[in-house]
Each structure stands twice: as structure tokens, then as C-alpha cells.
Amino acid sequence: MAVVNKKPGTYGFKIIAYAFCILLTVLSIFPFIIMIVNSTRSTGEIQSHAVSFIPGLNLKTNWSILMKSKTFDPFLGFRNSLIVSVGSTACNIYFSTMTAFALVAYDWKLRKPFFTVIMAVLMIPAQVSSIGFYTFMYKIHWTNSFLPLILPAIAAPTTVFFMRQYMIPSLPMEILQSARIDGAGEFRIFNQIVLPMMKPAMATQAIFSFVTSWNQLFMPQILNTDMKMYTMPQMVSLLNGDAYKTEYGSVYLGLLLTVIPILIAYFLLSKYIIAGVALGGVKG
Amino acid sequence: MKTKLKGISYSKYGYLFSIPFVVAFLIFTLYPTIYTAILGFTNCRGVNNTEFQFLEHPLENYKLILQNDSFRVSLKNTVMIWIMNFIPQITIALLLTAWFTSHSNEIKGKGFFKVVFYMPNIITAATVAILFHSLFNYPIGPVNDILTSSGLRDESYYFFTSKTASRLIVVFIQFWTWYGNTMIVLISGVLGISPDIYEAAEIDGANGVQTFFRITIPNIKTVLLYTLVTSLVGGLNMFDIPFLFLKGGPDRATLTTSVFIYNQAFSGSYLYNRASAASMLMWIIIAALSGVLFFIMRDKEQIQMDKEIKRAKKEAKRASKGGVNQWQW
Numbered sequence: 001m002a003v004v005n006k007k008p009g010t011y012g013f014k015i016i017a018y019a020f021c022i023l024l025t026v027l028s029i030f031p032f033i034i035m036i037v038n039s040t041r042s043t044g045e046i047q048s049h050a051v052s053f054i055p056g057l058n059l060k061t062n063w064s065i066l067m068k069s070k071t072f073d074p075f076l077g078f079r080n081s082l083i084v085s086v087g088s089t090a091c092n093i094y095f096s097t098m099t100a101f102a103l104v105a106y107d108w109k110l111r112k113p114f115f116t117v118i119m120a121v122l123m124i125p126a127q128v129s130s131i132g133f134y135t136f137m138y139k140i141h142w143t144n145s146f147l148p149l150i151l152p153a154i155a156a157p158t159t160v161f162f163m164r165q166y167m168i169p170s171l172p173m174e175i176l177q178s179a180r181i182d183g184a185g186e187f188r189i190f191n192q193i194v195l196p197m198m199k200p201a202m203a204t205q206a207i208f209s210f211v212t213s214w215n216q217l218f219m220p221q222i223l224n225t226d227m228k229m230y231t232m233p234q235m236v237s238l239l240n241g242d243a244y245k246t247e248y249g250s251v252y253l254g255l256l257l258t259v260i261p262i263l264i265a266y267f268l269l270s271k272y273i274i275a276g277v278a279l280g281g282v283k284g
Numbered sequence: 285m286k287t288k289l290k291g292i293s294y295s296k297y298g299y300l301f302s303i304p305f306v307v308a309f310l311i312f313t314l315y316p317t318i319y320t321a322i323l324g325f326t327n328c329r330g331v332n333n334t335e336f337q338f339l340e341h342p343l344e345n346y347k348l349i350l351q352n353d354s355f356r357v358s359l360k361n362t363v364m365i366w367i368m369n370f371i372p373q374i375t376i377a378l379l380l381t382a383w384f385t386s387h388s389n390e391i392k393g394k395g396f397f398k399v400v401f402y403m404p405n406i407i408t409a410a411t412v413a414i415l416f417h418s419l420f421n422y423p424i425g426p427v428n429d430i431l432t433s434s435g436l437r438d439e440s441y442y443f444f445t446s447k448t449a450s451r452l453i454v455v456f457i458q459f460w461t462w463y464g465n466t467m468i469v470l471i472s473g474v475l476g477i478s479p480d481i482y483e484a485a486e487i488d489g490a491n492g493v494q495t496f497f498r499i500t501i502p503n504i505k506t507v508l509l510y511t512l513v514t515s516l517v518g519g520l521n522m523f524d525i526p527f528l529f530l531k532g533g534p535d536r537a538t539l540t541t542s543v544f545i546y547n548q549a550f551s552g553s554y555l556y557n558r559a560s561a562a563s564m565l566m567w568i569i570i571a572a573l574s575g576v577l578f579f580i581m582r583d584k585e586q587i588q589m590d591k592e593i594k595r596a597k598k599e600a601k602r603a604s605k606g607g608v609n610q611w612q613w
Contacts, residue, residue: 095304130545217523240528263407
């Protein structure tokens with residue numbers, strides 16, 4: 001029985017709670033508003049008043065200044081990031097589901113030790129072995145290539161862990177048995193029966209895998225020295241250079257260009273993303 | 285038993301389907317880790333040098349790194365920045381969790397707030413770093429504009445020359461990007477608590493604050509620990525924001541261990557060996573932390589399972605004994 005609270009204290013609480021939430025909302029959105037508005041304003045306008053909520057008329061000028069530069073190329077960065085993120089997400093999702101399937105559906109001797117290893121390395125970030133990784137990649141001439149940014153995703157312990165948790169209650173063994181009786185091979189069972197059943201979990205993990213890969217700076221930064229291979233975060237880092245020291249509007253526009261795809265994706269998928277975070281889908 | 289049909293053993297498919305993972309893991313994770321560990325004992329340095337010998341004193345790099353003033357500063361900074369961001373982050377996340385899961389005081393627009401609070405987390409950290417660099421710019425930047433036109437300050441403040449201010453901005457960015465994430469994880473933890481407990485508390489006349497501290501917090505202990513450890517591991521690897529915001533400056537105020545390692549290995553004299561030694565030190569710290577988490581997460585299920593196995597064994601024993609008795613009888 002919910003007690004109807006109409007004490008004056010409740011109103012006070014509500015006012016404080018809403019005020020605080022609105023403050024945090026402003027804090028979250030304000031930097032992006034400034035970024036969007038200033039991307040349309042001229043350097044002079046920004047110099048006289050850096051905060052404004054009225055867009056200027058300088059979007060075109062800012063754009064042409066930005067495009068004049070030979071280094072900062074958001075479209076190339078977009079293309080490269082897309083290749084890396086799509087490739088690594090596909091590897092991550094497909095092979096993690098496959099590994100989870102091996103862990104859930106079959107009874108093999110090393111199953112438990114294998115899962116223990118996966119649990120043990122769950123938290124260890126790739127960054128701590130990056131020097132060895134770089135030296136190794138240099139030796140086999142894989143620097144300035146997308147492969148070392150894509151292929152390691154085949155072994156993603158976090159995704160395997162998540163997929164396993166999802167698969168245990170949702171994959172009835174009877175279906176596998178009946179498929180076997182119908183003469184389906186194990187590989188076909190995985191591709192045609194298990195993968196479609198795992199779609200919701202795969203979608204959630206795909207979003208996070210994609211975003212993580214898209215946003216990652218450290219690995220591309222050490223592996224890619226050729227500007228033709230720069231991913232989006234590397235392109236962003238060029239905006240800090242001297243070429244744009246006084247071109248405030250262009251820097252904001254450049255930043256905006258790099259986040260537009262993510263912002264659009266976020267507003268389309270926010271429901272799933274929030275639900276995915278709630279499932280512990282990402283590492284902090 | 286489940287995987288056997290008509291006497292065919294399917295166990296080989298377990299191995300078969302794990303092959304891609306195992307191969308990729310060996311090549312891209314295990315080998316580089318061992319390689320990094322080995323490089324830490326060698327004289328490997330110089331641009332793209334892959335020729336190296338082991339040092340006479342194998343631990344020399346480690347010694348030099350531990351004595352290195354910049355490494356100490358960076359380790360101190362990393363821990364300090366993490367603590368300074370984590371305390372307000374967990375406090376505010378808990379506060380919001382309490383509000384958003386409150387039964388007596390329903391807050392409207394929860395969905396909207398969640399989406400907005402989480403948003404900074406999904407934006408490319410590189411972009412965030414440079415955006416904040418622009419926001420706090422001197423002499424003309426939005427923050428300085430607000431400070432001067434609101435009359436809080438007479439003239440612009442040069443944030444990037446102040447060690448404290450620069451560090452606080454990095455702390456703020458970390459907080460700003462992660463509190464929404466932490467909040468959502470905590471809320472999902474709270475929603476996992478049985479509503480019966482809350483109902484019982486309400487009947488007993490507990491108020492909101494009592495319910496929160498006596499019921500909510502103890503019930504999300506595991507989630508809290510998970511948040512703590514994952515955040516700490518993430519914090520120890522902090523790279524994008526300090527690296528792009530001020531390159532670790534001013535005067536090493538925002539130099540984190542990851543930026544230090546990057547600088548050692550990929551700029552100046554390309555000290556791969558020292559960078560490797562520093563990496564391995566971080567590896568040890570992180571491995572220890574993840575060991576703690578592993579222990580906590582494993583705990584419950586494992587204990588439960590062990591108990592069940594024990595019980596099953598006992599029962600089997602009893603049954604077999606019974607069987608023997610029966611047979612004798």
C-alpha cells in the first residue's frame with residue numbers, strides 16, 4: 001500500500017531533486033551547445049563573446065578554412081574509423097558468440113579452466129602490453145595497417161563473458177538435439193540456429209564494441225604514423241595543432257564533424273544503449 | 285550427457301569452436317604481454333629497433349623506472365586524479381540512484397535524465413579533451429567569458445598555467461564522462477533487489493534515508509565493488525584526456541602513467557625497455573586489482589556450486605551405501 005505523501009517536505013525534496021537534475025542536464029549539454037553554436041560563428045564574434053546561443057553566419061567560411069588544411073580530413077578519418085570499427089565489431093561479435101557457444105553447449109575437459117582464464121583476463125586492458133604489441137607488429141610489418149586494430153577483437157573476454165551469461169538460460173539444448181536428428185552439422189547449427197537466437201545480446205554488444213573501437217585513441221596512435229591511416233580520434237588530435245591556433249570557429253566545426261555520427265547514433269539507439277549499460281555491458 | 289546423442293561425443297566441437305579465440309588470444313594478447321615483460325629486461329631502444337640484448341643486471345630498467353621522478357609523479361597524479369574524480373562521481377551517482385529508484389517520491393523524466401547524463405560517456409574522449417581545451421581557453425574562451433561578463437573575475441584566468449586548475453579540469457572531465465555510466469549501473473543493481481524487502485521496510489515505517497542506507501546500500505555491495513574496481517582499472521589507464529588536453533602539462537601536473545609510458549616509448553629517445561618496465565609495473569597493479577574482483581565475483585556462484593557438489597556427493601555416497609545394504613539384505 002503506497003502511502004500518499006503530501007507533506008510539505010516532499011515538495012521541498014522534489015524542488016531540490018529537479019533543480020539538481022536540471023543543473024546536471026545543463027552541465028552535460030552546455031559544452032555541446034557551445035560547440036554547435038560556435039561552429040557557425042567567426043573568430044571575431046567568438047573573441048568578443050565566446051558564449052552565445054545565437055548561431056552566426058560563418059559556417060561556410062569556417063568550413064572552407066577547415067577544408068583548406070591538408071592534414072585534418074574528417075572524411076578520411078570517418079572512412080578509416082568505419083573500416084576499423086565495423087571490422088573489429090564483426091570479429092568481436094561473431095567469434096565471441098562462437099566461444100560462448102563452445103562454453104555452453106559442449107562438455108569438454110578444458111571447459112572450466114578455459115572459462116577461468118577468460119574471467120582472469122577480463123579486466124586486463126590491452127594498453128599494458130602495448131609496447132610488446134607494437135614491437136611485434138613492427139617486426140611483421142603490420143604497422144600502418146588496419147589489421148592489428150581489427151583482428152585482436154576475435155579474442156574479447158568481456159564479450160564472451162556477457163554472451164555466455166545470456167546464452168545459458170536462453171539456449172535450449174533440445175533444439176540442438178532435434179537439429180542434430182535432422183542431420184544438421186554443428187557448424188550449421190551454430191550459424192543458423194544459435195546466431196539468430198542470440199540477436200538481442202549481439203545487438204547490445206555490437207553497439208558497445210563499435211563505440212569502443214570508434215573512440216579508441218591509444219592503439220591507433222602508436223600503430224598508425226601514416227596520416228592516410230588516421231582514425232577519427234587521431235584526426236581530432238590534429239585540431240589542437242598550431243594551424244588552428246586562432247581559427248576558433250573552425251576548431252569547433254571540426255570537433256562537431258567528428259561527433260555528429262556518434263550523436264546521431266546515440267539519439268537513435270539511446271534506449272538500447274542505456275539498457276546495455278545497465279546489463280554491465282561496458283567497462284568503466 | 286547432454287551433448288551425447290546415439291553415443292557420439294560432441295566434446296571435440298567445444299575445442300573446435302574455441303580455436304579462433306585461443307589463437308587470437310595467444311597472438312594478440314599473451315605473446316605481446318610476454319614480449320613486453322621480456323623487453324623490460326633488455327636494452328631495446330631507438331626508433332623501431334628490434335635488435336636487443338638482455339641487460340647484465342636484468343632489473344635495471346625496473347630500478348630506473350622506480351627511481352624516475354617523472355614516473356613517480358605520474359603514478360601519484362594518476363591515483364590522485366582517479367580519487368578526486370571517483371569520490372564525487374560515486375556520491376552523485378548514489379544520490380541520483382536513490383532519487384530515481386525511490387518508491388515514495390517518483391521523479392518524472394527519469395528516462396530523459398538518464399539519456400542526457402550518460403551522453404558524455406559515449407562521445408569520443410579525444411573530442412571531449414580538445415573541446416574542453418577550447419572551453420577553458422585563454423584569454424578568450426567560453427568559461428573565461430562567463431567569468432568576466434558575470435563579474436566573478438575582472439580579467440580572464442589562464443587555467444593552463446595553473447597546475448591545480450589544469451588537474452581539476454582533468455578531474456572534472458573524468459567525472460563528467462563517467463558519473464552517468466556509474467549511475468545507470470547502480471540503478472540496475474538496485475532494481476535487482478527484491479521489492480518485498482522494500483515493502484517490508486515501508487510497513488515497518490522506515491523513511492527514505494533509512495531505507496537507502498539500511499537496505500539499498502548493503503544489497504548493492506557487489507555492484508559497488510565492481511564499479512570501484514572497473515573504475516580504478518580504467519583510471520589507471522587514463523590516456524586520451526590528459527594526453528590531448530595538455531600533453532601532461534603544465535609542469536607534469538596532468539601527466540598520467542599511460543602518458544608517461546607513451547612518451548618514454550614513442551618520443552625522445554624511444555626507450556622501449558623502460559616503457560616496458562613501467563607497463564609491467566602497471567600490469568602487476570591491474571592484475572592484482574582484477575584478482576580482487578575475480579575473487580569477489582566468483583565467490584558466490586562458486587561457493588553455491590561447491591556446496592551443491594558436496595551435497596550431491598554425500599547423497600551419492602549415502603545412496604550407494606543404501607544400495608549396498610539393500611543388496612546385502
